[in-house]
Amino acid sequence: MTATTTPMAALPSAGGDRPRNLLTTGVALGCAGATMFFGALLAAYVELRGHVHPWPPKGVKLDLYLGNLLVITMLLASLAVQWAVSAVLRRDQRQASAAFAITAGFGLAFLNLLSYSASRADYGAGSSAYAVIAATLALSVGIVVAVAIGFVILTLLRVRGSQVTADNPDQARAAAWFWHYATLASIVVWYAVVVRK
Numbered sequence: 001m002t003a004t005t006t007p008m009a010a011l012p013s014a015g016g017d018r019p020r021n022l023l024t025t026g027v028a029l030g031c032a033g034a035t036m037f038f039g040a041l042l043a044a045y046v047e048l049r050g051h052v053h054p055w056p057p058k059g060v061k062l063d064l065y066l067g068n069l070l071v072i073t074m075l076l077a078s079l080a081v082q083w084a085v086s087a088v089l090r091r092d093q094r095q096a097s098a099a100f101a102i103t104a105g106f107g108l109a110f111l112n113l114l115s116y117s118a119s120r121a122d123y124g125a126g127s128s129a130y131a132v133i134a135a136t137l138a139l140s141v142g143i144v145v146a147v148a149i150g151f152v153i154l155t156l157l158r159v160r161g162s163q164v165t166a167d168n169p170d171q172a173r174a175a176a177w178f179w180h181y182a183t184l185a186s187i188v189v190w191y192a193v194v195v196r197k
Helices: 022-051 063-089 093-120 129-160 172-194
Strands: none
Touching: 022 129, 022 172, 063 093, 063 129, 063 172, 093 129, 093 172, 129 172
């Protein structure tokens, strides 16, 4: 007996085109998770403020000027990142690169100013319940902004390498969305800690 061989049906090849807006959707889900984290921190802040007297503790002086500068820096960076997305969609690689670089520069300025503000605080991070929650909120905003800077720099490199273009702007949009989220987080923390006290 001879064995007859029949051709085997091949499976379709893997891969293909990546679904559109996949990165933007991932960023939106990440921002939702970060919102829950910030919500929990702010709820703890409000709860402590209602039970610990005096709030903030005596001797704590909040610098409104530095807090306002932090927010203005993030708002200017939001304008720059939106300019970058617009330039990507207009196929202007030079303007997109410049705008992403300016955004990263504003982000680094924000982190520098946040570090300076923390160094001027006249209390230690663990000296009171207020100090613990305020330092945690400031550190959390700093981490979100640092991640946003990394995302923007990666996007800048991909724009320079012609991988982020008007035909494939998903990463530019996702970077802008994440930057806007970082801006919103910094504004909310500034309002809760500096304005409302």
